[in-house]
Amino acid sequence: MIDLYKDFFDEVKRFIIELDIEKENDVQGCTDEEIQSVEHQYGILPLAYKMYLKSFGRKFLFHFFDGEQFSYKDFDDIQEFAKKVITSTNFKLDKPIFPISHYRYQYFTFFYLNEKDDPEVWIFEEFPDEGDENVRLSSASFTDTIISFFKRTLHQHPFGFHFVSEEEKNKDKNIIKNRFLKWSRALIGNDKYIKGFKSENNLIADLHDVFREYFGQTKFSKPWWKFW
Secondary structure: OHHHHHHHHHHHHHHHHHOOOOOHHHOOOOOHHHHHHHHHHHOOOOHHHHHHHHHHOOOOOOOOOOOOEOOHHHHHHHHHHHHHHHHHHOOOOOOOEEEEEEEOOOEEEEEEOOOOOOOOEEEEEOOOOOOOOOEEEEEOOHHHHHHHHHHHHHHHHHHHHHOOOHHHHHHOOOHHHHHHHHHHHHHHHHHHHHHOOOOOOHHHHHHHHHHHHHHHHOHHHOHHHHHO
16 A cells, blocks of 8 residues: 555656656655654654655645645644634534645645545635635545646646746747747657556556646647747
């Protein structure tokens, strides 16, 4: 079971680096000591979450998580915000939770402790829409949450190619085009990699399906980029 999650998160990490979504130096895993320090304070963590921390969960990955603070380095801030929201809403939790992220102090996400290796992820909003509850289900599992971020990143990442400073323009007049060329080549390279990939890991299969769906929808799947 450890290999199921370890291999999955290592494959997500590989995509993050290969597609240049984050700088490789920023894609770091936690040490065993760091993970044990969290468990010493809060109890045994679900296996899937521990494998995430160990693979690439140490530092804030702005682009992959779309600005959501999700890392070990953000841990104290996440816990502090969650406590504030729970206190301000007078919400009564019937079992122990573990907050795992917050999005710009608008909401936090969590899972219940002592349930399963790949737990459901819930969202807690301090100010929900009228008629909505403070707490609602976000995804059926932690790995589903990561796959959702991956899907969102694939679709959103290229939009950032148009944000260029004057200094960058002066250094490279074709910077936007070159960014798209780099992205398209990385996509094509990963498509070839997946075609030759053999694994019985269903989580990796789901991850690859997301990539294939995106790749099939883009013009990058055609050789137009060779002539740009």
